[in-house]
Amino acid sequence: MTWVWANLDLIWDRTLDHLILSVPPIILSFVIALPLGWLANRFRFSRGAILTASGLLYAIPSFPMFIVLPALVGTTLRSPLNLVIALTIYGVALMVRVVADGLASVDADVQRSAVAIGFSAWTNFWQVELPLSGPVLLAGLRVVAVSTVSLATVGAVIGAQSLGSLFTDGFQRGIQAEIITGIVATVLLALLLDGALVAAGRLALPWTRVRKAVKADARLRLPVEVTP
Amino acid sequence: MIEFRSVSKQFPDGTLAVDDFSLTLPSHRTTVLVGSSGSGKTTLLRMINRMVDPTAGSIEIDGVDIASLEPVKLRRSIGYVMQNSGLLPHRKVVDNVATVPLLRGVPRKKARADALAMLDTVGLDRALADRYPSQLSGGQQQRVGVARGLAVNPNILLMDEPFGAVDPIVRAELQQELIRLQTELGKTVVFVTHDVDEAFLLGDQVVILQEGGRIAQIGSPADILAHPANDFVASFIGADRGKRVLHVERHDGRDVLVDSDGRLAGVLVGDSAPGQVGVSR
Numbered sequence: 001m002t003w004v005w006a007n008l009d010l011i012w013d014r015t016l017d018h019l020i021l022s023v024p025p026i027i028l029s030f031v032i033a034l035p036l037g038w039l040a041n042r043f044r045f046s047r048g049a050i051l052t053a054s055g056l057l058y059a060i061p062s063f064p065m066f067i068v069l070p071a072l073v074g075t076t077l078r079s080p081l082n083l084v085i086a087l088t089i090y091g092v093a094l095m096v097r098v099v100a101d102g103l104a105s106v107d108a109d110v111q112r113s114a115v116a117i118g119f120s121a122w123t124n125f126w127q128v129e130l131p132l133s134g135p136v137l138l139a140g141l142r143v144v145a146v147s148t149v150s151l152a153t154v155g156a157v158i159g160a161q162s163l164g165s166l167f168t169d170g171f172q173r174g175i176q177a178e179i180i181t182g183i184v185a186t187v188l189l190a191l192l193l194d195g196a197l198v199a200a201g202r203l204a205l206p207w208t209r210v211r212k213a214v215k216a217d218a219r220l221r222l223p224v225e226v227t228p
Numbered sequence: 229m230i231e232f233r234s235v236s237k238q239f240p241d242g243t244l245a246v247d248d249f250s251l252t253l254p255s256h257r258t259t260v261l262v263g264s265s266g267s268g269k270t271t272l273l274r275m276i277n278r279m280v281d282p283t284a285g286s287i288e289i290d291g292v293d294i295a296s297l298e299p300v301k302l303r304r305s306i307g308y309v310m311q312n313s314g315l316l317p318h319r320k321v322v323d324n325v326a327t328v329p330l331l332r333g334v335p336r337k338k339a340r341a342d343a344l345a346m347l348d349t350v351g352l353d354r355a356l357a358d359r360y361p362s363q364l365s366g367g368q369q370q371r372v373g374v375a376r377g378l379a380v381n382p383n384i385l386l387m388d389e390p391f392g393a394v395d396p397i398v399r400a401e402l403q404q405e406l407i408r409l410q411t412e413l414g415k416t417v418v419f420v421t422h423d424v425d426e427a428f429l430l431g432d433q434v435v436i437l438q439e440g441g442r443i444a445q446i447g448s449p450a451d452i453l454a455h456p457a458n459d460f461v462a463s464f465i466g467a468d469r470g471k472r473v474l475h476v477e478r479h480d481g482r483d484v485l486v487d488s489d490g491r492l493a494g495v496l497v498g499d500s501a502p503g504q505v506g507v508s509r
Contacts, residue, residue: 109311109314110314113308113313113314116310117328118301118303119331128316205318
């Protein structure tokens with residue numbers, strides 16, 4: 001613990017670095033996955049192609065990616081931007097499927113009635129489909145957040161300072177306390193972001209928390225007859 | 229007035245849902261389209277707000293061909309109530325009712341105030357305004373659906389089996405409520421159902437449909453009951469059996485009405501001259 005007390009400033013700085021590296025990819029991957037997931041859900045032919053392609057992104061090993069990226073996007077080899085881009089790519093890989101599944105989870109009756117009462121395609125997406133897929137999107141976003149925080153530690157290897165720098169430095173200098181601090185701090189940061197997302201979800205999706213319908217009434221309802 | 233002119237609808241898979249259908253639906257009256265599955269009744273209803281576009285023929289509302297109207301704008305001017313209410317689960321009751329006014333650009337405050345007043349109209353307690361649909365019973369949800377359909381004070385109200393998924397007691401209550409509303413508001417109501425009793429109860433004009441939207445008979449409930457056009461209609465409305473076939477039997481000096489199962493249906497009162505028969509239960 002003495003190492004921790006003596007190095008609080010360092011730990012705090014690395015935590016901030018870590019946040020700066022991991023928060024933008026979480027947001028960016030959501031924003032990029034939104035139109036892709038919508039497209040995957042909207043048309044049958046695009047679904048397979050987009051989901052397979054985005055899933056494959058996750059299979060790219062991270063080290064080759066860090067070497068190839070600077071050449072592709074014109075950053076320097078040791079720029080933290082490489083890490084942000086790589087983490088965004090991994091986030092997109094997870095999130096596209098989540099968005100597609102989330103949009104598909106919206107009750108068809110609700111969608112049909114939204115169109116029937118006069119939602120345009122645009123207002124329908126923002127005011128009906130997106131909020132109603134919220135619970136699924138939130139679940140996906142939590143996975144992306146935690147995995148991004150954990151992946152961001154590799155930045156230490158390519159020169160982007162993060163909590164991961166505490167383990168690389170700890171290994172090189174044989175300071176066990178520093179290694180453990182890096183691990184614990186990473187886990188705590190992941191939990192913190194996860195908690196923040198859950199809290200944001202509670203605020204943004206208040207209807208998911210209401211007591212579910214009068215159950216007895218639901219049982220009384222007759223089976224729905226489907227007519228064309 | 230809504231007019232169907234030789235309307236046909238063939239779906240991409242080849243099924244002919246509606247074949248050369250013509251009908252006039254008078255204003256301020258309730259027209260009920262009744263038929264079993266495959267009769268095209270829902271397809272016909274959805275054509276009125278361009279959820280489905282006909283492959284041939286035209287539909288006019290007050291003399292305007294709706295094919296010339298922008299679908300989204302048209303839909304915002306027509307009330308729509310469907311089975312299972314179709315309410316937006318993420319919006320409170322009051323916001324559900326205010327949905328279409330808000331889409332049409334009514335200021336938020338006014339839309340909400342109007343929505344609260346509309347809850348009164350359909351017989352819902354304002355205390356429910358801040359609940360979510362999942363917190364309401366099926367019957368209450370359906371009332372909110374009706375309130376939403378009426379929120380922009382449309383001339384036309386489309387109702388697609390709106391009471392099909394609630395239990396019989398609540399259904400009877402909702403039917404009476406609709407009759408009361410209709411006497412007050414006088415909308416042009418187009419109501420789709422597969423239930424003949426519901427059609428006869430609610431309809432000023434009842435249209436009995438066969439496969440492919442072929443009209444078996446159009447008329448007032450009394451016309452249809454008194455003179456079924458053919459065997460299909462007679463059997464569809466059950467004119468040849470059960471509760472609809474009553475005959476008079478003499479019992480202790482009074483005329484009682486008995487149905488075809490031999491069950492007592494009522495007592496004949498007053499003058500028994502034709503046209504003045506009253507049944508009391």
